[in-house]
Amino acid sequence: MRFQDNAFILFFLASFCQYVHGARAVHRPKEKMTTSEEVKPWVRTIYGSLNEIVTPTVIAGVTFSAKPDPTPNPLQPWVSLKKDGTPQTIKPEIKKGRTQKQKPDYSTYFKTATMHTFSYEELKAVNMDPNDVHEEEEFVDEDDTYVSLNPIIRCTPDRYFSKGPAKDIPSEPFCTPRENSDWKVGKTYFVTWYTRFFEDENSDTVADKVRVHLSYVKEKSVEMGNHKRDISGTFFTSEWIDNVDGLLPIEIKEDWLQNTYERRIIVSVQPYNIPDEDFDPRLNGVLLYIRMGSKVYKPTKEQLALQDAGISDDKWYYIALSIPTVVVIFFVLMYFFLYANGKNRDFTxxxxxxxxxxxxxxxxxxxxxxxxxxxxxxxxxxxxxxxxxxxx
Structure with a gap:
């Protein structure tokens, strides 16, 4: 065998060994303690004369129903949410006489608009005739007796994101999680939605109870071009909860993966006034992934494009895993072929x-x-x- 052939084969084997040596195994996340623990209860008076014992709860490091400070503090930390729904604490600060990163102002999103009619006897305005009336729109504040105990940022329409292959579909009613987010086993994520989205057009009343569904999504390669998805079944359904909260923490369980590394799911919220047979989780749902653990590699541009297009198929993983094996087998066979025919080659x-x-x-x-x-x-x-x- 010629020197050039030996050098080429040795160079390839060295490169491949270096690639294999640089690979890292996937590590399962360590078992964590429960995300909820009891803290000291406290007493408050609501609606003027009713006493209530409040028990704070810690979920994913966030304390709900915590006892407020005796005096309001404009620099009081508050909790925002990342794109996948994990919490992060925001600490306001004062710079050049102005408060930055302060708690968000929800404007009139959670207020009720009403028309108030004033008579001349009520106003006695100098520019009104005795027979005139004045109509003015007013916004009535919501009952924040229990909403005030929630430290997490609330979902409003100005925080909607765009979803779908062309990013042209509003995410209503969801603010978190974003589409194609990764939910990992053992961690807790917050699903948040705009509570006023579930308003009855006929009665102008907002649904008081909702529940959250997680459903499997199976995307077949033959259907990728048409972006069709088959809902295999709902594997998680919460209890009916108060819609006024607008959020639900969900801890990802390993058995949801059904002995796989990754599953494609859809998150949906069902209001109490829509029966099960009429509810379609695909109508306003958000697609995302649940995974076993952290990735050991960054997704390529092609993989990100496939995720944005909503394409996911197990065949991609099998093909990706088989390519290195095929390459190694090819070069091993080439090596033995060149070695066996080294004396019979004459290209003169x-x-x-x-x-x-x-x-x-x-x-x-x-x-x-x-x-x-x-x-x-x-x-x-x-x-x-x-x-x-x-x-x-």
Whole structure:
């Protein structure tokens, strides 16, 4: 075998060994303690005269129903949510006399608009006639008796995101999680929605109870072009909860994966006034992934494009895993083939034929069209110089 063949094979094997050595195994997340624990209860008075014992609860590091400070603090930390629904604490600060990162203002999103009619006797305005009336729109604040105990940012329409393959579909009623987010086993994520979205058009009343569904989604490669998805079944359904909260913490269980590393699911919220047979989780649901653990690699641009397009199929993983094996087998067979036929290889005939094809007979210069007009001189007609004495 020639030296070039040996060098090429050794270089490939060294590169492959380096690639395998640099790979890391997937580590399962360690078991964590429960995300909920009891803290000291406290007493408050609600609706003027009713006493209530409040028991704070800690979920994913966030304390709900905590006892408020005696005096309002504009720099009181509050909890925001990342794209996947994990909490992060925001600490307001004062810079150049202005408070930055302060708790969000929800404007009129949770207020009720009413028309108040004023008579002349009520206003007695100087520019009103005794028979005139004045109508003015007013916004009535919501009952924050229990909403005030929630430290997490609330979902409002200005926090909607765009979803779908073309990113042209509003995420209503959801603010978190974002589409194609990763939910990992053992962690807790918050699903948040705009509570006023579930308002009855006929009665103008908002649904008081809702429940959250998690359903499997199976996407087949033959259906990817049409973006069709088959809802295999709902594997998680919460109890009926108060819609006024607008959120639900969900801890991801390992058995939801059904002995796989990853599953595609859809999150949906069902209001109390819609029966089960009329509820479609695909109508306003959000697609995302539940995974066994952290990834050991960053997704490529092609993988991100597939996720944005909503494409997921187990065949992609099988193909990705089989490519390195096929490459190794190919080069091993090539090595033994070259080794076995090293003495029988002779390429001199091939190279000789190739060189002969490149050779051309030019012929005489006088017969070429390009040089016919040129006047050739004999060698004897060239100028000559006599040698001087010094040169002798």
């Amino acid at each position: 005939d091939v190279t000789r034929k190739a060189l002969n094809k490149k050779r051309r007979v030019l012929g005489k210069f006088s017969e070429m069209k390009k040089f016919k007009t040129m006047r050739n001189h004999k060698y004897t007609e060239l100028p000559s110089y006599k040698k001087t004495g010094k040169q002798n």
